Amino acid sequence: MRETLAHHRLISGRAAENGLPGSPAVREGRELVKALACRRCHVAGGAGNRWATSLDRVVWSREVGGLTRSIEEPVEFMPRFGMGPPQIQSVIAFLLHGAARGPGGAAYQVRFAARGGPPRSVFDERCGGCHRALLAAGPAGIASAGPNLSGLLSDEYPASAPGNEAWTPALLQRWLDNPRSLRPQTTMRPVRLEEDERRRLLQEFLAPDRLANSVRAPRTDRGAR
Ligand code: HEC
Ligand code: HEC
Known part of the structure; x- marks a missing residue:
């Protein structure tokens, strides 16, 4: 072989x-x-x-x-x-x-939907001017001023939250309310989301088919990570 x-x-x-x-x-x-x-x-x-x-x-x-x-x-x-x-x-x-x-x-196969037209997601509308990400709805965002956020809130995203912690919905909320409260030097400014937008944004990262979209590490590999 x-x-x-x-x-x-x-x-x-x-x-x-x-x-x-x-x-x-x-x-x-x-x-x-x-x-x-x-x-x-x-x-x-x-x-x-x-x-x-x-x-x-x-x-x-x-x-x-x-x-x-x-x-x-x-x-x-x-x-x-x-x-x-x-x-x-x-x-x-x-x-x-x-x-x-x-x-x-x-x-x-990634679904590369046609670009342009009205925003398809809260991410496109509120984050996509500075970030890109692959979401359940397809690729979103147009810019790279901030990091690519694909997989944020999943186990595989780097633990880049303060204290080298994994991002959680609660930390993300604090970050969006006031990024400098978590990372004093950051250049990202607060993004105020309506309750409904916040809920939809979390769903876009934690899509219902998320479990079907990730596979768990086999035992052997997990030890090494
Ligand atoms: C006006 C531009 C802008 C907008 C809009 C914006 N961001 Fe950011 N974001 C940034 C920049 C720049 C950084 C990098 C900051 C740093 O390195 O401290 C960043 C960093 C982040 C990080 C930290 C990621 C990491 O791994 O360090 C998260 C999480 C994040 N943004 C989430 C969001 C979300 C969710 C939205 C939409 C609700 C959003 N941002 C909207 C500019 C933006
Ligand atoms: C933020 C998401 C993201 C990350 C992180 C990422 N990739 Fe990709 N990669 C893509 C996308 C989107 C494509 C193009 C569509 C596809 O092939 O699924 C791609 C394509 C590829 C391809 C070509 C696949 C083909 O079909 O021929 C290779 C090879 C690859 N990536 C390797 C890597 C490696 C190695 C890393 C880590 C160092 C990495 N990628 C990290 C999103 C990513």
């Missing part, structure tokens, strides 16, 4: 080390996927949110060169991570290492 993958794809350099679970490339790739929070949008190594294509499946259908370009020159709704070629090779080595277990899980 390992040989088949390697020969089929002409994997070079660090990516070729994918067969060795403890190899430095696989280890580095696993750490990068965790540190850069790829899983808030993708399933990778058997865990993550399904807002974008499962990376465990994509490594079966795309050449390493194409994967590398997708990470170097990401689409509008994927952040640019600024990884160098060696780091990207490590990430791909990690993905191939996971994929060698088989292409489990259904592929998920």
